[in-house]
Amino acid sequence: MCSQMIACVLIPGFPLRAALEARPSLALRPAALAPIEGTEPLIGPITAAAEAAGVRPGMRMGEALATCPSLVLVEQDPAHAEQAWEEVLRRLEDAGFAVEPAEPGCVYFETSGIERLYGGLERALRRALAAVGSAWDARVGAAARRFAALAAASVARPGQVLVVSDERAGEFLAPLPLGLVPLEPSRQQELRELGVRRLGELAGLPGAAVAERLGPDGRRAWSLARGGGKRRPRGRRPPAEIAEALEFPEAIDNELTLRRALGALVETLLGRPERAGRFPRKLAFTARLVGGGSWRRTVTLRDPTAEAPRLRAALGPKLQELPGPVVELGLELVELTESTGRQLELVPPAGTDLVDRLHDGLRQVRAATGTGSVCTVVEVAPWSRIPEARALLVPRDE
Amino acid sequence: MVRTARLAGRVNAPRPALVVARFGGEPTQVNRQAIAVVREEWRVVDRWWTEEPVSRRYFDVVLESGQNAVVFHDDEHGRWFTQKA
Numbered sequence: 001m002c003s004q005m006i007a008c009v010l011i012p013g014f015p016l017r018a019a020l021e022a023r024p025s026l027a028l029r030p031a032a033l034a035p036i037e038g039t040e041p042l043i044g045p046i047t048a049a050a051e052a053a054g055v056r057p058g059m060r061m062g063e064a065l066a067t068c069p070s071l072v073l074v075e076q077d078p079a080h081a082e083q084a085w086e087e088v089l090r091r092l093e094d095a096g097f098a099v100e101p102a103e104p105g106c107v108y109f110e111t112s113g114i115e116r117l118y119g120g121l122e123r124a125l126r127r128a129l130a131a132v133g134s135a136w137d138a139r140v141g142a143a144a145r146r147f148a149a150l151a152a153a154s155v156a157r158p159g160q161v162l163v164v165s166d167e168r169a170g171e172f173l174a175p176l177p178l179g180l181v182p183l184e185p186s187r188q189q190e191l192r193e194l195g196v197r198r199l200g201e202l203a204g205l206p207g208a209a210v211a212e213r214l215g216p217d218g219r220r221a222w223s224l225a226r227g228g229g230k231r232r233p234r235g236r237r238p239p240a241e242i243a244e245a246l247e248f249p250e251a252i253d254n255e256l257t258l259r260r261a262l263g264a265l266v267e268t269l270l271g272r273p274e275r276a277g278r279f280p281r282k283l284a285f286t287a288r289l290v291g292g293g294s295w296r297r298t299v300t301l302r303d304p305t306a307e308a309p310r311l312r313a314a315l316g317p318k319l320q321e322l323p324g325p326v327v328e329l330g331l332e333l334v335e336l337t338e339s340t341g342r343q344l345e346l347v348p349p350a351g352t353d354l355v356d357r358l359h360d361g362l363r364q365v366r367a368a369t370g371t372g373s374v375c376t377v378v379e380v381a382p383w384s385r386i387p388e389a390r391a392l393l394v395p396r397d398e
Numbered sequence: 399m400v401r402t403a404r405l406a407g408r409v410n411a412p413r414p415a416l417v418v419a420r421f422g423g424e425p426t427q428v429n430r431q432a433i434a435v436v437r438e439e440w441r442v443v444d445r446w447w448t449e450e451p452v453s454r455r456y457f458d459v460v461l462e463s464g465q466n467a468v469v470f471h472d473d474e475h476g477r478w479f480t481q482k483a
Contacts, residue, residue: 244407250450261406377409385442386452389482393407 004109005121005163006233007142009092009128010153013045013057014105017136018081019074020047026072030055032064034073058185079286079294079330088132089236095131098235106153108146108233125161143169145196147228147322151199169227174200181221187214199225242275244268245330246382246394251290253325257380259316264394265331266311271396275336279304280311282335285318288328295322302371304337360398412479415469421476423455428469428480431461442470 011017016033016381030053033044041061053068065071073113085104092099096117109128111121118124119293125140132138139159141152152174156162164172176199178188191214196202202210203225211219223229246261269275281304287295297318305311315331366374371394379391418427426433438458445452453473460466469480 247404249408264406375407378406385444387410388408388412393408393409395406 004144005142006146006149007109007125007140008149008153009107009138009140011105015081017043018084019077030068030070031072031074034075036076075293077294079296091131095127097128100233100236106321110233134139145227145230147224151176154180181224183221217392242272243332245328247328251325251327255319258319259378260378262315263312266308269308278336279306280333281337284332284334285315286330287326290325290327321375336386410482412451412481415478415480417469417478425469428467434462435460453471
Protein backbone atom coordinates (compact mmCIF):
# COMPACT_ATOMS: atom_id res chain seq x y z
CA MET A 1 0.00 0.00 0.00
CA CYS A 2 2.76 2.38 0.91
CA SER A 3 4.89 2.08 -2.22
CA GLN A 4 3.14 4.58 -4.55
CA MET A 5 1.36 6.98 -2.24
CA ILE A 6 0.65 10.64 -2.91
CA ALA A 7 0.38 12.94 0.10
CA CYS A 8 -1.50 16.22 0.26
CA VAL A 9 -0.75 18.84 2.92
CA LEU A 10 -3.71 21.15 3.29
CA ILE A 11 -4.01 24.46 5.17
CA PRO A 12 -7.64 25.55 4.73
CA GLY A 13 -8.17 29.30 4.31
CA PHE A 14 -4.46 29.95 3.86
CA PRO A 15 -4.80 33.50 2.40
CA LEU A 16 -6.94 34.52 5.41
CA ARG A 17 -4.55 32.94 7.90
CA ALA A 18 -1.64 34.77 6.25
CA ALA A 19 -3.54 38.08 6.32
CA LEU A 20 -4.39 37.53 10.01
CA GLU A 21 -0.73 37.09 10.97
CA ALA A 22 -0.51 40.87 11.26
CA ARG A 23 -3.76 41.03 13.30
CA PRO A 24 -3.79 37.82 15.38
CA SER A 25 -6.56 39.05 17.69
CA LEU A 26 -9.03 38.75 14.79
CA ALA A 27 -8.46 35.00 14.51
CA LEU A 28 -10.88 34.42 17.41
CA ARG A 29 -13.49 36.89 16.13
CA PRO A 30 -15.89 36.61 13.19
CA ALA A 31 -13.70 37.62 10.24
CA ALA A 32 -13.62 36.96 6.51
CA LEU A 33 -11.23 37.70 3.69
CA ALA A 34 -12.53 40.69 1.73
CA PRO A 35 -12.90 40.38 -2.04
CA ILE A 36 -10.31 42.05 -4.27
CA GLU A 37 -11.42 45.45 -5.48
CA GLY A 38 -13.09 45.26 -8.87
CA THR A 39 -14.11 41.61 -8.55
CA GLU A 40 -17.47 40.13 -7.61
CA PRO A 41 -18.23 41.05 -3.94
CA LEU A 42 -17.98 37.51 -2.59
CA ILE A 43 -16.17 36.91 0.68
CA GLY A 44 -13.25 34.47 0.83
CA PRO A 45 -12.25 32.10 3.62
CA ILE A 46 -13.71 32.76 7.08
CA THR A 47 -12.73 32.18 10.72
CA ALA A 48 -14.36 29.54 12.92
CA ALA A 49 -16.22 32.28 14.83
CA ALA A 50 -17.71 33.58 11.57
CA GLU A 51 -18.76 30.05 10.62
CA ALA A 52 -20.45 29.65 14.00
CA ALA A 53 -22.34 32.91 13.32
CA GLY A 54 -23.78 31.45 10.11
CA VAL A 55 -21.40 33.00 7.56
CA ARG A 56 -20.20 30.77 4.70
CA PRO A 57 -17.22 31.24 2.36
CA GLY A 58 -18.31 32.55 -1.06
CA MET A 59 -21.32 34.42 0.38
CA ARG A 60 -22.15 37.85 -1.04
CA MET A 61 -20.60 40.55 1.14
CA GLY A 62 -23.97 42.18 1.92
CA GLU A 63 -25.54 38.86 2.88
CA ALA A 64 -22.56 37.98 5.09
CA LEU A 65 -22.73 41.34 6.92
CA ALA A 66 -26.48 41.00 7.34
CA THR A 67 -25.99 37.50 8.80
CA CYS A 68 -23.25 38.63 11.16
CA PRO A 69 -23.10 42.45 11.66
CA SER A 70 -19.90 42.16 13.72
CA LEU A 71 -18.08 40.43 10.84
CA VAL A 72 -14.66 42.00 10.20
CA LEU A 73 -13.56 42.07 6.56
CA VAL A 74 -9.82 41.48 6.35
CA GLU A 75 -8.02 43.05 3.41
CA GLN A 76 -6.12 40.61 1.18
CA ASP A 77 -2.36 40.62 1.50
CA PRO A 78 -1.25 38.53 -1.50
CA ALA A 79 2.43 39.46 -1.24
CA HIS A 80 2.65 38.36 2.40
CA ALA A 81 0.57 35.23 1.67
CA GLU A 82 2.92 34.26 -1.13
CA GLN A 83 5.95 34.86 1.08
CA ALA A 84 4.47 32.83 3.95
CA TRP A 85 3.55 30.03 1.53
CA GLU A 86 7.05 30.05 0.09
CA GLU A 87 8.45 29.66 3.63
CA VAL A 88 6.16 26.66 4.22
CA LEU A 89 7.29 25.06 0.95
CA ARG A 90 10.92 25.66 1.77
CA ARG A 91 10.55 24.05 5.19
CA LEU A 92 9.02 21.00 3.52
CA GLU A 93 11.83 20.92 0.96
CA ASP A 94 14.41 21.26 3.73
CA ALA A 95 12.85 18.18 5.33
CA GLY A 96 13.38 16.27 2.07
CA PHE A 97 9.95 16.45 0.42
CA ALA A 98 9.92 17.19 -3.33
CA VAL A 99 6.80 19.32 -3.34
CA GLU A 100 4.42 20.27 -6.14
CA PRO A 101 2.33 23.22 -4.91
CA ALA A 102 -1.23 23.33 -6.30
CA GLU A 103 -2.28 26.66 -4.75
CA PRO A 104 -1.42 28.56 -1.54
CA GLY A 105 -2.49 26.18 1.23
CA CYS A 106 -2.39 22.97 -0.82
CA VAL A 107 0.71 21.01 -1.78
CA TYR A 108 1.34 17.46 -3.01
CA PHE A 109 4.36 15.22 -2.79
CA GLU A 110 5.21 11.62 -3.42
CA THR A 111 6.07 9.59 -0.36
CA SER A 112 7.94 6.63 -1.87
CA GLY A 113 11.38 8.21 -1.65
CA ILE A 114 11.01 9.71 1.78
CA GLU A 115 9.40 6.80 3.67
CA ARG A 116 12.72 5.03 4.06
CA LEU A 117 14.34 8.20 5.38
CA TYR A 118 11.84 8.62 8.20
CA GLY A 119 11.07 4.94 8.86
CA GLY A 120 7.60 4.57 7.38
CA LEU A 121 4.74 6.46 5.75
CA GLU A 122 3.07 7.66 8.93
CA ARG A 123 6.33 9.00 10.35
CA ALA A 124 7.17 10.75 7.10
CA LEU A 125 3.76 12.44 7.08
CA ARG A 126 4.15 13.45 10.73
CA ARG A 127 7.51 14.95 9.80
CA ALA A 128 5.81 16.94 7.00
CA LEU A 129 3.29 18.30 9.50
CA ALA A 130 6.11 19.26 11.86
CA ALA A 131 7.93 20.98 9.00
CA VAL A 132 4.86 23.10 8.17
CA GLY A 133 4.57 24.14 11.83
CA SER A 134 1.68 23.95 14.27
CA ALA A 135 0.60 27.58 13.80
CA TRP A 136 -0.98 26.83 10.41
CA ASP A 137 -3.29 23.98 11.57
CA ALA A 138 -2.18 21.87 8.63
CA ARG A 139 -3.52 18.38 7.99
CA VAL A 140 -2.24 15.59 5.77
CA GLY A 141 -4.02 13.08 3.59
CA ALA A 142 -2.35 10.26 1.67
CA ALA A 143 -3.74 7.95 -0.97
CA ALA A 144 -2.70 6.30 -4.22
CA ARG A 145 -4.49 9.00 -6.21
CA ARG A 146 -4.19 12.75 -5.97
CA PHE A 147 -7.87 13.56 -5.49
CA ALA A 148 -8.31 10.89 -2.83
CA ALA A 149 -5.32 12.40 -0.99
CA LEU A 150 -6.91 15.86 -1.18
CA ALA A 151 -10.24 14.49 0.03
CA ALA A 152 -8.50 12.72 2.93
CA ALA A 153 -6.71 15.96 3.90
CA SER A 154 -10.00 17.89 3.61
CA VAL A 155 -11.77 15.69 6.15
CA ALA A 156 -8.79 15.29 8.51
CA ARG A 157 -8.65 17.39 11.68
CA PRO A 158 -5.86 19.94 12.22
CA GLY A 159 -2.63 18.06 12.89
CA GLN A 160 -4.13 14.73 11.81
CA VAL A 161 -2.67 12.29 9.30
CA LEU A 162 -5.23 10.31 7.30
CA VAL A 163 -4.07 7.50 5.00
CA VAL A 164 -6.50 5.88 2.56
CA SER A 165 -5.49 2.66 0.80
CA ASP A 166 -6.29 2.33 -2.90
CA GLU A 167 -8.59 -0.64 -2.26
CA ARG A 168 -10.72 1.38 0.13
CA ALA A 169 -10.60 4.72 -1.75
CA GLY A 170 -14.06 4.23 -3.35
CA GLU A 171 -15.57 3.34 0.01
CA PHE A 172 -13.86 6.35 1.60
CA LEU A 173 -14.95 8.86 -1.05
CA ALA A 174 -18.59 7.68 -1.37
CA PRO A 175 -20.08 9.43 1.69
CA LEU A 176 -18.12 12.69 1.23
CA PRO A 177 -20.04 15.84 0.16
CA LEU A 178 -20.20 16.90 -3.47
CA GLY A 179 -18.57 20.24 -2.61
CA LEU A 180 -15.13 18.57 -2.66
CA VAL A 181 -15.05 18.32 -6.47
CA PRO A 182 -14.15 21.50 -8.36
CA LEU A 183 -17.48 22.27 -10.03
CA GLU A 184 -19.34 25.55 -10.59
CA PRO A 185 -21.85 26.31 -7.78
CA SER A 186 -24.67 26.32 -10.36
CA ARG A 187 -23.65 22.82 -11.53
CA GLN A 188 -23.46 21.62 -7.94
CA GLN A 189 -26.95 22.99 -7.37
CA GLU A 190 -28.17 21.21 -10.51
CA LEU A 191 -26.79 17.93 -9.20
CA ARG A 192 -28.37 18.47 -5.79
CA GLU A 193 -31.72 19.09 -7.42
CA LEU A 194 -31.28 15.77 -9.19
CA GLY A 195 -30.76 14.16 -5.78
CA VAL A 196 -26.99 13.76 -6.11
CA ARG A 197 -25.45 14.99 -2.86
CA ARG A 198 -22.51 12.67 -2.22
CA LEU A 199 -19.44 11.72 -4.24
CA GLY A 200 -20.58 8.08 -4.23
CA GLU A 201 -23.89 9.03 -5.84
CA LEU A 202 -22.06 10.98 -8.57
CA ALA A 203 -19.59 8.14 -9.12
CA GLY A 204 -22.50 5.70 -9.50
CA LEU A 205 -23.97 7.57 -12.49
CA PRO A 206 -23.04 6.56 -16.05
CA GLY A 207 -20.09 8.70 -17.22
CA ALA A 208 -21.55 9.42 -20.66
CA ALA A 209 -24.83 10.66 -19.13
CA VAL A 210 -22.95 12.99 -16.77
CA ALA A 211 -20.85 14.35 -19.67
CA GLU A 212 -23.97 14.91 -21.77
CA ARG A 213 -25.80 16.74 -18.98
CA LEU A 214 -22.95 18.70 -17.35
CA GLY A 215 -20.30 18.95 -20.09
CA PRO A 216 -16.53 18.39 -19.72
CA ASP A 217 -16.41 19.86 -16.18
CA GLY A 218 -19.09 17.42 -15.07
CA ARG A 219 -17.23 14.53 -16.67
CA ARG A 220 -14.06 15.57 -14.82
CA ALA A 221 -15.96 15.80 -11.53
CA TRP A 222 -17.39 12.34 -12.17
CA SER A 223 -13.89 11.01 -12.85
CA LEU A 224 -12.63 12.59 -9.60
CA ALA A 225 -15.54 11.14 -7.63
CA ARG A 226 -14.31 7.72 -8.82
CA GLY A 227 -10.83 8.45 -7.48
CA GLY A 228 -9.34 10.62 -10.25
CA GLY A 229 -6.15 10.15 -12.24
CA LYS A 230 -2.91 8.69 -10.97
CA ARG A 231 -0.58 11.47 -12.14
CA ARG A 232 2.46 11.55 -9.89
CA PRO A 233 3.48 14.88 -8.30
CA ARG A 234 6.57 16.46 -9.78
CA GLY A 235 8.89 18.33 -7.43
CA ARG A 236 9.12 22.02 -8.30
CA ARG A 237 12.28 23.96 -9.07
CA PRO A 238 12.84 26.19 -6.04
CA PRO A 239 12.66 29.88 -6.95
CA ALA A 240 15.67 32.15 -6.90
CA GLU A 241 16.32 34.22 -3.79
CA ILE A 242 17.16 37.63 -5.11
CA ALA A 243 14.86 40.50 -4.18
CA GLU A 244 15.14 44.24 -3.81
CA ALA A 245 12.68 46.79 -2.46
CA LEU A 246 12.59 50.55 -2.43
CA GLU A 247 10.81 52.38 0.38
CA PHE A 248 9.48 55.84 -0.39
CA PRO A 249 9.49 58.69 2.12
CA GLU A 250 5.82 59.26 1.26
CA ALA A 251 3.10 57.46 -0.71
CA ILE A 252 3.66 57.64 -4.46
CA ASP A 253 1.02 57.28 -7.11
CA ASN A 254 2.32 59.05 -10.19
CA GLU A 255 3.44 56.70 -12.89
CA LEU A 256 6.60 58.56 -13.84
CA THR A 257 7.99 58.29 -10.31
CA LEU A 258 7.09 54.62 -10.17
CA ARG A 259 8.75 53.99 -13.53
CA ARG A 260 11.93 55.70 -12.29
CA ALA A 261 11.85 53.56 -9.15
CA LEU A 262 11.35 50.46 -11.29
CA GLY A 263 14.37 51.43 -13.36
CA ALA A 264 16.47 51.77 -10.21
CA LEU A 265 15.26 48.40 -8.91
CA VAL A 266 16.05 46.64 -12.19
CA GLU A 267 19.57 48.10 -12.24
CA THR A 268 20.20 47.13 -8.62
CA LEU A 269 18.86 43.58 -9.04
CA LEU A 270 20.90 42.97 -12.17
CA GLY A 271 23.96 44.11 -10.25
CA ARG A 272 23.50 41.63 -7.40
CA PRO A 273 26.43 39.19 -7.29
CA GLU A 274 24.09 36.24 -6.44
CA ARG A 275 22.73 36.43 -9.98
CA ALA A 276 26.09 35.06 -11.10
CA GLY A 277 25.61 35.94 -14.75
CA ARG A 278 22.28 34.12 -15.03
CA PHE A 279 19.37 35.60 -16.95
CA PRO A 280 15.99 36.38 -15.34
CA ARG A 281 13.14 34.38 -16.89
CA LYS A 282 10.43 35.09 -14.33
CA LEU A 283 10.12 38.18 -12.12
CA ALA A 284 7.67 39.19 -9.43
CA PHE A 285 6.66 42.78 -8.96
CA THR A 286 5.42 43.68 -5.45
CA ALA A 287 4.11 46.81 -3.78
CA ARG A 288 3.08 47.76 -0.28
CA LEU A 289 0.02 49.98 -0.52
CA VAL A 290 -0.59 53.08 1.56
CA GLY A 291 -3.61 51.55 3.33
CA GLY A 292 -1.55 48.58 4.56
CA GLY A 293 -2.46 46.09 1.83
CA SER A 294 -0.12 44.63 -0.74
CA TRP A 295 -0.02 43.90 -4.47
CA ARG A 296 1.91 41.37 -6.50
CA ARG A 297 2.23 40.50 -10.18
CA THR A 298 4.51 37.97 -11.82
CA VAL A 299 5.95 38.41 -15.30
CA THR A 300 7.43 35.56 -17.32
CA LEU A 301 9.69 36.65 -20.17
CA ARG A 302 9.55 34.96 -23.54
CA ASP A 303 13.33 35.19 -23.83
CA PRO A 304 15.37 35.36 -20.63
CA THR A 305 17.32 38.59 -20.60
CA ALA A 306 19.58 40.65 -18.38
CA GLU A 307 19.15 43.81 -20.43
CA ALA A 308 17.71 46.55 -18.25
CA PRO A 309 15.72 48.33 -21.02
CA ARG A 310 13.97 45.09 -22.03
CA LEU A 311 13.14 44.25 -18.42
CA ARG A 312 11.79 47.76 -17.87
CA ALA A 313 9.66 47.45 -21.02
CA ALA A 314 8.25 44.12 -19.84
CA LEU A 315 7.50 45.28 -16.30
CA GLY A 316 6.43 48.88 -16.95
CA PRO A 317 2.85 48.16 -18.11
CA LYS A 318 2.16 46.30 -14.86
CA LEU A 319 2.47 49.60 -12.98
CA GLN A 320 -0.85 50.68 -14.44
CA GLU A 321 -2.52 47.84 -12.57
CA LEU A 322 -1.52 49.25 -9.17
CA PRO A 323 -4.74 49.82 -7.22
CA GLY A 324 -3.53 52.86 -5.23
CA PRO A 325 -0.56 54.87 -3.90
CA VAL A 326 2.40 52.77 -2.80
CA VAL A 327 4.89 53.20 0.03
CA GLU A 328 7.25 50.43 -1.08
CA LEU A 329 7.99 48.92 -4.47
CA GLY A 330 9.78 45.58 -4.73
CA LEU A 331 11.16 43.35 -7.44
CA GLU A 332 12.14 39.66 -7.15
CA LEU A 333 13.99 37.43 -9.56
CA VAL A 334 11.82 34.33 -9.23
CA GLU A 335 13.44 32.14 -11.87
CA LEU A 336 16.87 32.42 -13.42
CA THR A 337 18.24 30.50 -16.37
CA GLU A 338 21.83 29.37 -16.69
CA SER A 339 24.26 31.55 -18.53
CA THR A 340 24.22 30.73 -22.23
CA GLY A 341 27.29 32.72 -23.19
CA ARG A 342 27.32 35.90 -25.18
CA GLN A 343 28.97 37.02 -28.41
CA LEU A 344 31.45 39.76 -27.58
CA GLU A 345 32.46 42.54 -29.96
CA LEU A 346 35.76 42.22 -31.79
CA VAL A 347 36.36 45.97 -31.42
CA PRO A 348 34.64 47.54 -28.40
CA PRO A 349 32.65 50.70 -29.24
CA ALA A 350 34.19 54.08 -28.43
CA GLY A 351 33.71 55.25 -24.85
CA THR A 352 33.57 51.72 -23.38
CA ASP A 353 36.95 52.19 -21.75
CA LEU A 354 35.79 55.35 -19.97
CA VAL A 355 32.61 53.70 -18.71
CA ASP A 356 34.61 50.71 -17.44
CA ARG A 357 36.96 53.03 -15.56
CA LEU A 358 34.01 54.87 -14.02
CA HIS A 359 32.50 51.58 -12.88
CA ASP A 360 35.84 50.52 -11.40
CA GLY A 361 36.10 53.81 -9.52
CA LEU A 362 32.58 53.47 -8.14
CA ARG A 363 33.31 49.88 -7.11
CA GLN A 364 36.34 51.05 -5.15
CA VAL A 365 34.37 53.83 -3.43
CA ARG A 366 31.68 51.31 -2.51
CA ALA A 367 34.25 48.86 -1.18
CA ALA A 368 35.82 51.57 0.95
CA THR A 369 32.64 53.16 2.31
CA GLY A 370 30.10 50.33 2.38
CA THR A 371 26.75 49.46 0.86
CA GLY A 372 24.48 52.35 -0.02
CA SER A 373 27.27 54.89 -0.27
CA VAL A 374 26.96 55.29 -4.03
CA CYS A 375 23.66 56.78 -5.09
CA THR A 376 21.98 57.85 -8.31
CA VAL A 377 19.90 60.99 -8.51
CA VAL A 378 16.57 59.97 -10.02
CA GLU A 379 14.34 62.78 -11.22
CA VAL A 380 10.82 61.98 -10.14
CA ALA A 381 8.85 65.20 -10.47
CA PRO A 382 11.08 67.83 -12.10
CA TRP A 383 8.08 70.12 -12.56
CA SER A 384 7.32 70.27 -8.82
CA ARG A 385 7.34 73.65 -7.10
CA ILE A 386 8.64 71.95 -3.96
CA PRO A 387 12.41 71.56 -4.46
CA GLU A 388 12.82 68.40 -2.37
CA ALA A 389 10.06 66.62 -4.33
CA ARG A 390 11.87 66.92 -7.67
CA ALA A 391 14.44 64.13 -7.25
CA LEU A 392 15.33 61.16 -5.07
CA LEU A 393 18.67 59.65 -4.14
CA VAL A 394 18.52 55.93 -4.88
CA PRO A 395 21.29 53.66 -3.54
CA ARG A 396 23.15 51.84 -6.34
CA ASP A 397 25.06 48.66 -5.61
CA GLU A 398 25.85 47.31 -9.05
CA MET B 399 14.57 35.09 0.91
CA VAL B 400 17.42 37.55 0.72
CA ARG B 401 15.52 40.82 0.66
CA THR B 402 17.01 44.25 0.91
CA ALA B 403 14.86 47.32 1.55
CA ARG B 404 16.51 50.61 0.74
CA LEU B 405 15.24 54.01 1.69
CA ALA B 406 15.35 56.49 -1.14
CA GLY B 407 16.78 59.77 0.17
CA ARG B 408 15.71 63.26 -0.79
CA VAL B 409 17.79 65.63 -2.86
CA ASN B 410 17.63 69.23 -1.59
CA ALA B 411 15.91 68.34 1.66
CA PRO B 412 15.25 71.46 3.79
CA ARG B 413 17.58 72.04 6.76
CA PRO B 414 16.41 73.84 9.90
CA ALA B 415 17.87 77.35 10.11
CA LEU B 416 18.24 80.00 12.81
CA VAL B 417 16.66 83.09 11.29
CA VAL B 418 15.95 86.48 12.77
CA ALA B 419 13.12 88.26 10.95
CA ARG B 420 11.41 91.64 10.98
CA PHE B 421 7.79 92.08 12.00
CA GLY B 422 6.72 91.77 8.34
CA GLY B 423 8.45 88.40 8.07
CA GLU B 424 11.51 89.51 6.07
CA PRO B 425 14.71 87.86 7.40
CA THR B 426 17.60 89.99 8.69
CA GLN B 427 19.96 87.21 9.88
CA VAL B 428 20.49 83.60 8.74
CA ASN B 429 22.43 81.29 11.05
CA ARG B 430 23.87 84.31 12.92
CA GLN B 431 25.06 85.97 9.71
CA ALA B 432 23.55 89.32 8.74
CA ILE B 433 21.78 89.65 5.41
CA ALA B 434 23.15 92.25 2.99
CA VAL B 435 20.31 92.15 0.48
CA VAL B 436 17.14 90.22 -0.24
CA ARG B 437 17.31 89.51 -3.99
CA GLU B 438 13.97 87.84 -4.47
CA GLU B 439 10.93 86.67 -2.58
CA TRP B 440 8.25 84.17 -3.64
CA ARG B 441 5.55 81.93 -2.21
CA VAL B 442 4.93 78.23 -2.71
CA VAL B 443 1.48 76.96 -1.81
CA ASP B 444 0.90 73.34 -2.83
CA ARG B 445 -0.70 70.06 -1.75
CA TRP B 446 -3.46 71.99 -0.03
CA TRP B 447 -5.78 69.13 -0.91
CA THR B 448 -3.73 66.63 1.15
CA GLU B 449 -3.22 66.15 4.86
CA GLU B 450 0.28 67.58 4.50
CA PRO B 451 -0.23 70.95 2.81
CA VAL B 452 2.79 73.06 1.86
CA SER B 453 2.78 76.80 2.46
CA ARG B 454 6.19 78.47 2.29
CA ARG B 455 7.57 81.98 1.87
CA TYR B 456 10.96 81.83 0.18
CA PHE B 457 13.72 84.48 0.28
CA ASP B 458 16.78 84.44 -1.98
CA VAL B 459 19.34 86.42 0.05
CA VAL B 460 22.97 87.52 -0.09
CA LEU B 461 24.75 87.40 3.27
CA GLU B 462 27.25 90.04 4.36
CA SER B 463 30.01 87.48 3.77
CA GLY B 464 28.99 87.48 0.10
CA GLN B 465 27.50 84.01 0.25
CA ASN B 466 24.14 83.28 -1.44
CA ALA B 467 21.42 81.50 0.52
CA VAL B 468 17.80 80.55 0.09
CA VAL B 469 15.67 80.43 3.22
CA PHE B 470 11.98 79.85 3.67
CA HIS B 471 9.43 80.20 6.42
CA ASP B 472 7.18 77.18 6.74
CA ASP B 473 3.80 78.78 7.48
CA GLU B 474 2.29 75.42 8.39
CA HIS B 475 4.75 74.73 11.21
CA GLY B 476 6.03 78.23 11.92
CA ARG B 477 9.70 77.33 11.38
CA TRP B 478 12.59 78.52 9.20
CA PHE B 479 14.67 76.36 6.84
CA THR B 480 17.47 76.78 4.33
CA GLN B 481 17.28 74.98 1.01
CA LYS B 482 18.91 74.87 -2.41
CA ALA B 483 15.89 76.00 -4.39
